[in-house]
Amino acid sequence: MLQQFRQFIKDNRLFNREDHILAAVSGGMDSLALCMLLYQAGFNFSIANCNFKLRGDESDADEVFTRKLASDYGVKYHSISFETSEYARSKGISIQMAARDLRYEWFEQLLETEGYSAVATAHHLDDQTETFFINLLRGSGIAGIHGILPKQGRIVRPMLFADKKQIDEFVRNNRLTYREDSSNKSRKYLRNRLRHELLPVLMDIDPAFSHKLDQTIHNIRGVEDILNQKVDEVTKRIVTRKQDYIQIEIGKIKELHPLDTWIYLILQPFGFSATVIKEIYEALDGISGKMFFSPTHRLVKDRVSLIIETLLILDVKHKEFLIDEETPGISLPFPLEFKTVPVAETLTILNNPAFACLDAEKLSYPLSLRRWHIGDRFIPFGMKGWKKVSDYLTDIKLSVPNKENTWLILSSGEVVWIVGKRIDNRFRITKQTHEVKMIHLSGFSSNPE
Secondary structure, X not given: OHHHHHHHHHHOOOOOOOXXXXXXXXXXHHHHHHHHHHHHOOOEEEEXXXXXXXXXXXXXXXXXXXXXXXXXXXXXXXXXXXXXXXXXXXXXXXXXXXXXXXXXXXXXXXXXXXXXXXXXXXXXXXXXXXXXXXXXXXXXXXOOOOOOOOEEOOEEOOOOXXXXXXXXXXXXXXXXXXXXXHHHHOOOOHHHHHHHHHHHHHHHHOOOHHHHHHHHHHHHHHXXXXXXXXXXXXXXXXXXXXXOOEEEEHHHHOOOOOHHHHHHHHHHHHOOOHHHXXXXXXXXXXXXXXXXXXXXXXXXXXXXEEEEEEHHHHHHHOOOEEEOOOXXXXXXXXXXXXXXXXXXXXXXXXXXXXXXXXXXXXXXXXXXXXXXXXXXXXXXXXXOOOEEHHHHHHHOOOOHHHHHOOEEEEEOOEEEEEOOOEEEHHHOOOOOOOEEEEEEEOOOOOOOO
């Protein structure tokens, strides 16, 4: 076992003898084996224990046990307590997900503050098998069934070579005392049902099942690497990255076969679920303007493109920005420069849509910059009658995302400029104008981003 442990660490380049490792220790059999293996292999390690406050006195006793374990090994000890149930309720997630998030966030803090090289967890082959079937039952794609990786960032799993039977034998041979987690017997968790109901059947059919599945998973990872290279190649060809959104031409993506699989591979990194991706696939030939959401992104189906924006950027776009009279320029949501100049300096740029040349005396401050709203209206430059902004944007044939991306500058609530498009006739330069407020849209395109 010790020899395999050392070889697995070497083969997967998990860490070396100069590194200081933080061992995640619950007090159970697996984590006790991890500590003993680290000790016997001569690695420098410390112990970290999380008390999730889920099993009352039993959780507290685990903390006491692991503290003594660190003392017995003569290594540094870290512990923390979490109100896991309260956190899960506040975030609207499961207890298991809450515990995982809290645990790994704390590990990241310790890595930074204490200078550890990596966090070692006691995941083993049976955990690998359980995770494989959990993801299989959830309908995961290839990324979901590639199993637990030996190394993800600075999280390492040096026991992934061993199954539970090997670990149990190692613990007995070394006469290690460990804590039993009563929740591991509960059948209400999917992982436990697989552990107690499915795995024994598979192991009865073939005692080497976990090792054979591990080899299959290894092969899947290789295929995944090849697939990702091809996906990257295709993505570079059909995906255009703008300043704050991503555009995918529908015509180009429809050339790919099988189309539904390609759409999944291209859109999945943006957090869209398999169900939502299927809806996007079915909407490719549908009407424009339909929207789809992931936890992090929004996709709009336009006439000829799929437009993807992050929800963070959308949040920025819904804000209103105030501009004082002395403001020289702003950078958000896009760069604008403000100058007060004589009329003569504006004669060469009056018809340039990147500039708004306005009668300075007709403006009231602060000006406001916001996206257009239903009901906004203005008098287009050169006209006498009112026009709804929404009608104007339709007349110039803007797509749905570009309509949403349209901003207005207003003075006392009156539209002054549809940015990058047209000023209001009431604020134009006339023969009576003495000074001009010139607003320049830097890095201009037909639609500011």
